Amino acid sequence: MTDEKKYPAKNPEMVEGPYYASGGEYRSDIRDGSLGENLELTITVINAEDGSPIEGIDVDLWHCDAAGVYSGFDTDPDEVPSDLSNGQIPTNGDTFLRGKQTTTADGIVKFLTIYPSWYVLRTPHIHLKLFESGTCNLTTQFYLPEQLTQQILESNADYARRIEQDTFNQTDPVIATSPGDFENTWIEVKRGNDGYIGTASVYITPGEVHEPIHPTPGQIPPKGGRLHDKPVR
Numbered sequence: 001m002t003d004e005k006k007y008p009a010k011n012p013e014m015v016e017g018p019y020y021a022s023g024g025e026y027r028s029d030i031r032d033g034s035l036g037e038n039l040e041l042t043i044t045v046i047n048a049e050d051g052s053p054i055e056g057i058d059v060d061l062w063h064c065d066a067a068g069v070y071s072g073f074d075t076d077p078d079e080v081p082s083d084l085s086n087g088q089i090p091t092n093g094d095t096f097l098r099g100k101q102t103t104t105a106d107g108i109v110k111f112l113t114i115y116p117s118w119y120v121l122r123t124p125h126i127h128l129k130l131f132e133s134g135t136c137n138l139t140t141q142f143y144l145p146e147q148l149t150q151q152i153l154e155s156n157a158d159y160a161r162r163i164e165q166d167t168f169n170q171t172d173p174v175i176a177t178s179p180g181d182f183e184n185t186w187i188e189v190k191r192g193n194d195g196y197i198g199t200a201s202v203y204i205t206p207g208e209v210h211e212p213i214h215p216t217p218g219q220i221p222p223k224g225g226r227l228h229d230k231p232v233r
Contacts, residue, residue, distance in 0.1 A: 010048040010203045011140045012180030015213045017127060018081070018088045019070035024062055024098030029112040032096035035158040036066035036114035038195025041187070045107045045130065048203040053107025057204075058131040061111055062098040066158040068119030071096040077119035078163050080223060084215045115144070115152055115196060118165050121221050123172040124149055126187070129210075130202060136210040142187050142200055143169060145233040169232040171225030178213075182230050 024030065031038075045057045064070050068077025072090035075081060097116075101109035116124045126142040146169045153159045169175065175182065187198040 007046075007048055007051045008184055008201075008203050009181040010205050011138060011184045012178050012182065013139060013210065013213055014141045014174055014178045015215060016086045016129070016139050018084055018086060019064075019073050019075075020062060020127065020129070021072065021087050021090050024060060024095060024100050026101065027099045028101060028110055030061070030097050030099035031112060031114060032071075032094075034065045034096050034114050036117070037152055037156055037158075038192075039113050039115045039189075039198050040192060040195070041111045041113060041126075041198040041200070043109050043111070043128075044199075044201045045103045045109070046201055046203050048205050053103070053105070054204070054206065055103055055105045055107065056133075057103045057107075057137070058100055058134075059103065059109045059202075060100045060129040060131065061113075061126060063113070063116040063126040064119055065097055066114065066117045066156075067161070068117050071098055077117075078161060080120050080220060084220065085217070086212065086214050115149075117153070117159050117161075118167060120163075120223065121167055121173065121225065123167050123169050123175075123225070125172075125174070128202065130204060132204075132206065137206070137208050138202070138204050139210050139212070140202065141174065141185065143172075143175070143185050143232070144187050144198075145189060146170075148189055166223055167225040171227050173221035173225050175230050175232070176226050176228035182232075186233050
């Protein structure tokens, strides 16, 4: 009798957030001149049932810039938003820091982007939607190590803000309220020749269909987030 091999649990479903609506085009370099520390991000999509890479998955990625702004939306990242509902209508045609890539036979996609900043109510994070044959299999988010984040925010003037950061990994409300295993939500980051190099894996179950998670209407998380017991880096 052989031992049954255990693979990491699928990545947790998380809220899509209000700033997805403008989507992204198929491209690897999504910077569009955005200021900040370069981040070369390699993502591997893996079958949670047998540990094999999955080819042909469309990975749609988006995040805010060094000032906490999302392309397509004229919101103030230093103010508590009035509406956190999913699928808000874009207010401009910008598409910086948005893009799609399709996984190779090795399950890999690569993006050249920047290290994301924070905005009121949220710690720095990267959004992803994974599509299998045109159907959304998973909506989730990636997070970054707190110590490195603070080093970048303090040393690079592109990340300077008029207010102090209010939410961190240990108090992020999405981490606090999302069920599931968070081990695969972290990007491993190291210094590169021209910025930083990040690697991460997404475990999915083929054939599943994403069930949207929507915030409770009218509910705004407390400023500063909420302390939680999820393991963070």
